[in-house]
Amino acid sequence: PHSGHDGGAAAPGLSVDLLRGPAASAAGGPAGARPRVRRFTLTARPAVVRLASGTVDAWSFDGQVPGPVLRVRQGDLVEVVLRNRLPGQAVTVHWHGYDVPSGEDGVPGVTQDAVAPGQAHVYRFRAEDAGTYWYHSHQDSSVAVPRGLFGLLVVDPAVPLPESEDHLLALHTFGTRPTLSVDGAAPVDGLARLALPPGARARLRVVNTDTRPVVLGLAGAPYTIAAVDGGDVPGATDLDGARLHLAAGGRYDLTFTVPSGPVLLTAGDRPALLVNGPSAPPAAAGPIVDITRYGAATAPPARFDQEITWVLDKTLAMAGGLPKLAQTVNGKAWPNIPAPVVRLGQTVRITVVNRGTDTHPMHPHGHHVRILSRNGVPATGLAMDTFDVAPGEVWEVALTADNPGMWMSHCHDLAHAAQGMEFHLAYE
Numbered sequence: 001p002h003s004g005h006d007g008g009a010a011a012p013g014l015s016v017d018l019l020r021g022p023a024a025s026a027a028g029g030p031a032g033a034r035p036r037v038r039r040f041t042l043t044a045r046p047a048v049v050r051l052a053s054g055t056v057d058a059w060s061f062d063g064q065v066p067g068p069v070l071r072v073r074q075g076d077l078v079e080v081v082l083r084n085r086l087p088g089q090a091v092t093v094h095w096h097g098y099d100v101p102s103g104e105d106g107v108p109g110v111t112q113d114a115v116a117p118g119q120a121h122v123y124r125f126r127a128e129d130a131g132t133y134w135y136h137s138h139q140d141s142s143v144a145v146p147r148g149l150f151g152l153l154v155v156d157p158a159v160p161l162p163e164s165e166d167h168l169l170a171l172h173t174f175g176t177r178p179t180l181s182v183d184g185a186a187p188v189d190g191l192a193r194l195a196l197p198p199g200a201r202a203r204l205r206v207v208n209t210d211t212r213p214v215v216l217g218l219a220g221a222p223y224t225i226a227a228v229d230g231g232d233v234p235g236a237t238d239l240d241g242a243r244l245h246l247a248a249g250g251r252y253d254l255t256f257t258v259p260s261g262p263v264l265l266t267a268g269d270r271p272a273l274l275v276n277g278p279s280a281p282p283a284a285a286g287p288i289v290d291i292t293r294y295g296a297a298t299a300p301p302a303r304f305d306q307e308i309t310w311v312l313d314k315t316l317a318m319a320g321g322l323p324k325l326a327q328t329v330n331g332k333a334w335p336n337i338p339a340p341v342v343r344l345g346q347t348v349r350i351t352v353v354n355r356g357t358d359t360h361p362m363h364p365h366g367h368h369v370r371i372l373s374r375n376g377v378p379a380t381g382l383a384m385d386t387f388d389v390a391p392g393e394v395w396e397v398a399l400t401a402d403n404p405g406m407w408m409s410h411c412h413d414l415a416h417a418a419q420g421m422e423f424h425l426a427y428e
């Protein structure tokens with residue numbers, strides 16, 4: 001199931017320094033080991049997606065939605081050539097959740113120019129953090145991502161799981177049609193199916209590529225939340241019938257032992273994936289897990305060099321004589337939100353207050369934040385790249401300024417971002 005283009009050979013464009021320099025040998029596995037270069041090409045072009053309910057005129061990478069699964073191994077040097085063959089639509093690639101160097105982040109107008117039709121751009125980064133990520137265009141993203149310009153990115157650990165135990169699920173909605181794609185295959189808008197050997201372990205990497213949160217349920221087997229937003233989570237085990245709130249853009253890796261009976265994954269009230277049918281067990285109806293109760297292997301920062309507050313709200317602003325909805329941070333909308341400025345090495349506490357009536361999946365690029373508290377209840381430092389702040393909620397998160405550059409931070413309800421809820425995070 002691990003499809004995608006497999007380069008493997010050294011890319012001709014790479015300099016010898018990049019392959020042999022001290023940074024290369026420091027980052028990739030055993031001392032002196034040369035990193036593998038993995039080379040991919042993604043071509044943005046129109047495609048027709050066939051669903052049971054009819055066809056969708058999509059925008060795609062390589063003619064498929066989701067785009068090719070980019071599957072690499074920890075320590076690999078990843079090189080992706082983006083070519084644009086979409087008539088009249090510029091594109092970029094942003095590596096959602098993978099904290100690349102700023103220049104590779106794929107944000108038009110900030111880290112690169114958008115790639116015009118007929119043009120190309122090359123991204124290079126080293127894959128150091130194993131986990132489940134995704135990629136999507138960041139140009140006109142509130143239109144481009146729902147239309148299909150996204151795909152999945154997996155960084156395998158040095159010793160990967162056997163393919164038969166490792167599966168990818170992408171949840172997406174075309175217009176009003178929710179779909180599910182298994183292992184990068186074409187999406188289905190009915191029930192997707194997977195056959196797994198009873199008694200074996202299974203890992204389901206679930207990616208929410210939508211602009212709205214989804215409540216997941218897994219019924220038929222007790223399960224473990226092995227990872228959130230790419231990072232391992234210890235202790236979230238033996239969840240039986242519990243449901244999970246997955247933010248727009250967020251990922252959960254769920255593991256379980258395949259039982260002799262069927263397993264059902266629901267997305268909202270929709271049966272989405274049936275493992276080992278033919279009949280489905282009753283949908284999970286347990287409580288929704290508060291994921292912020294779970295932490296990470298290391299404690300979050302406890303002292304802060306800087307305090308920042310983001311008050312999220314919306315307002316009607318006049319534009320061209322007409323009232324226009326603006327989603328705001330501290331009372332202002334893009335491009336008038338002042339950029340928070342951090343210094344390399346600082347730890348920053350960000351307090352996020354939602355005074356509006358919409359849920360805001362906040363996504364700071366280039367950094368995972370550690371969750372310190374939610375609504376006054378201390379959390380244990382879970383690392384997330386997209387955290388969903390519901391109306392009335394207050395989240396405190398810690399950001400360690402360890403990735404210098406100019407970054408976007410925005411709401412991943414991409415319509416909200418287009419309505420102004422996006423701003424820069426700058427390093428001085």
Ligand code: C2O
Pocket residue numbers: 094096136138249363365408410412
């Ligand atoms: Cu999925 Cu600006 O990102």
Ligand code: CU
Pocket residue numbers: 327358359360361411412413416417421
């Ligand atoms: Cu929002």
